[in-house]
Amino acid sequence: MEVLQDLSFINLITHASVLVQLVMGLLLLVSLMSWWYIFLKMFAIRAEKKLSEEFEELFWSQSDLGKLYQNGTVASGEAGCMARIFSAGFAEFAKQKRKPGADNIAVMESVRRAMRATYQREMDNLESHLSFLATVGSVSPYVGLFGTVWGIMNAFRGLSNVGQATLAHVAPGIAEALVATAMGLFAAIPAVVAYNRYAHDVTRLSSRFESFMEEFSNVLQRQS
Amino acid sequence: MSALAYSYSESYRLPAGALALGVHLMFFALLYFGVTWRTEPPQGMVVDIWQSLPEPQPAPVSIAPPPVEPPKPIEQLKPVEPPKADIELTEKNKPKIKPVEIRKPVEIKPVQPKQVEPVQVDQKALAQQAAQAEQARARAAQQAAAAAAITSEIGKYTGLIRAKIKRNIVMPADVQDSMQVEFDVTLLPGGSVLSARRTRSSGSTAYDEAVERAIMKAQPLPLPQDVSLFKYFRELHLTFTPKEE
Numbered sequence: 001m002e003v004l005q006d007l008s009f010i011n012l013i014t015h016a017s018v019l020v021q022l023v024m025g026l027l028l029l030v031s032l033m034s035w036w037y038i039f040l041k042m043f044a045i046r047a048e049k050k051l052s053e054e055f056e057e058l059f060w061s062q063s064d065l066g067k068l069y070q071n072g073t074v075a076s077g078e079a080g081c082m083a084r085i086f087s088a089g090f091a092e093f094a095k096q097k098r099k100p101g102a103d104n105i106a107v108m109e110s111v112r113r114a115m116r117a118t119y120q121r122e123m124d125n126l127e128s129h130l131s132f133l134a135t136v137g138s139v140s141p142y143v144g145l146f147g148t149v150w151g152i153m154n155a156f157r158g159l160s161n162v163g164q165a166t167l168a169h170v171a172p173g174i175a176e177a178l179v180a181t182a183m184g185l186f187a188a189i190p191a192v193v194a195y196n197r198y199a200h201d202v203t204r205l206s207s208r209f210e211s212f213m214e215e216f217s218n219v220l221q222r223q224s
Numbered sequence: 225m226s227a228l229a230y231s232y233s234e235s236y237r238l239p240a241g242a243l244a245l246g247v248h249l250m251f252f253a254l255l256y257f258g259v260t261w262r263t264e265p266p267q268g269m270v271v272d273i274w275q276s277l278p279e280p281q282p283a284p285v286s287i288a289p290p291p292v293e294p295p296k297p298i299e300q301l302k303p304v305e306p307p308k309a310d311i312e313l314t315e316k317n318k319p320k321i322k323p324v325e326i327r328k329p330v331e332i333k334p335v336q337p338k339q340v341e342p343v344q345v346d347q348k349a350l351a352q353q354a355a356q357a358e359q360a361r362a363r364a365a366q367q368a369a370a371a372a373a374i375t376s377e378i379g380k381y382t383g384l385i386r387a388k389i390k391r392n393i394v395m396p397a398d399v400q401d402s403m404q405v406e407f408d409v410t411l412l413p414g415g416s417v418l419s420a421r422r423t424r425s426s427g428s429t430a431y432d433e434a435v436e437r438a439i440m441k442a443q444p445l446p447l448p449q450d451v452s453l454f455k456y457f458r459e460l461h462l463t464f465t466p467k468e469e
Contacts, residue, residue, distance in 0.1 A: 009255045028248075035244035043236040186251065 009179075016176040017154050023147030023180050027140055031187035034136040037129045038194040045201050048126065051080025052208060059212075065090060065219070081122040081205075082212055088118040089213070093220050104224055111220060115213050122209070126202050130195060137192035144184020151177020273390065275383020377448055378456050384446040386462065392438035393464075396430035401467040405432050407439065409460045413451070415444030423461075435464050 013024065055074070062068045069090045073079040077087065092114035096107040155173025159165050405426035410418040420439045425432050439462075447457055 009252075032244055032248060035247050036241050039240035039243045040236050043240060047236075 012176045012179050016151060016179070020147045020151045020177060020180055023143060024183055027144060027180070027183040027187050030136055030140055031183065034133055034187060034191045037132055038190060041129060041194070041198050045126070045198060048080055048205060052082045052205065055079050055083045056212065059086065082209060084122060085115050085118045085209060085213060086216060089115040089216055089220070097224070107224060108217060108221055112217060119209055119213065123206055126205065130198055130202070133191045133195040137188050137195055140184045140187040144181040147180030148177040151180060273387040275386055374453070377453060381446060381448050381457065385460070388442045388445060389438050390464070392441040393434050395466065396434050399428055399431045399466045401465065403428055403431055404463060404465045405435050407435065407462045409439060409462055411445060411457055411460065413454055415447050417443050417445065431466060
């Protein structure tokens, strides 16, 4: 083992043992995916917030709900979750109204059920992949640690073959092994931060949808 | 409810993927260019500290014959200023240069009877005197050169001795630069130390002892090749101060 060691980053990775390299590869993949989801969710949630605000404004400024239902973006379902909840509720309301001798309370019940179903589906969509971020945040440090422990075990096993053990013999092996922990942390930290942030955002959106559903039910009840 | 309900995130897939890749590339670039861990063994280095620069070619020290009493020094000879040695030589060790006695110029007083003598004789005597004076001057110059060579040799080796001792001092904590410790060191031919006696303490026992240990550790001390010069080194009076010189 030469005394002069080139501990550049590339060397640390290429000299690591196969298992550590596998762990590092896995962590890289997981990190890439978690960042991808982080950006995906960031764009989606930001767009959803904007669309909901716009739709709420439109809803309260429009007196004729039928016209709103016919509106281009609302009808095509591109105006956000809130618009889709509204569409589902209004479509159900229109259907029930067409039936002769409809009970007012029964109509409102079925409208609520239709809206609730759409709401659940939309929430499921918004919350998708958040569990992946949570998993990455909690598991990847352990995966990294596993790689590090394995690497250090190898470093010490190599040390037993050397008569006189110095720090220079162990240090490169430990440095290689620690890269795995570093990568695990690099994957975990943004994932945890993003998960907390997005979970909070989604909760706020859901409470907003629920209050809209209540208000819309009231409006429909008045019209019936 | 429509199929479009789940497609809203489709349009973001590509930019999100590109951004994720960008983040990773940035991270690895940072690691690659920012972190270059290299271990380079420190180059060992030995430094000799010389008190005085040695002459490019040390002149062979020729011991001058014991000074002969110059017949009649006429001129005032410039006293040979021995180069300031860092070491104070004890009184009895003072090199023989000093003994080059420089007499006060003596006015040549024509002796009384000479006055009576004829002028030719007087001139002859004057010429003889002038020749003698010339001879004396030459001898004095030779002596001065030899003395200068000796003093430079002494200065060089005392500097070497001091440097070697100073190199061996393991500096204790909290010493002030103003401290000064004096030692009388008796040497044996060959450079080993017979005894080192502290004549004046610096006030810090730790520093005194560090210097004493250094004197013992520095054996053998460097001595000139010329054995005849050893007499100047038999007893040395050395002064040390923690100040870097």
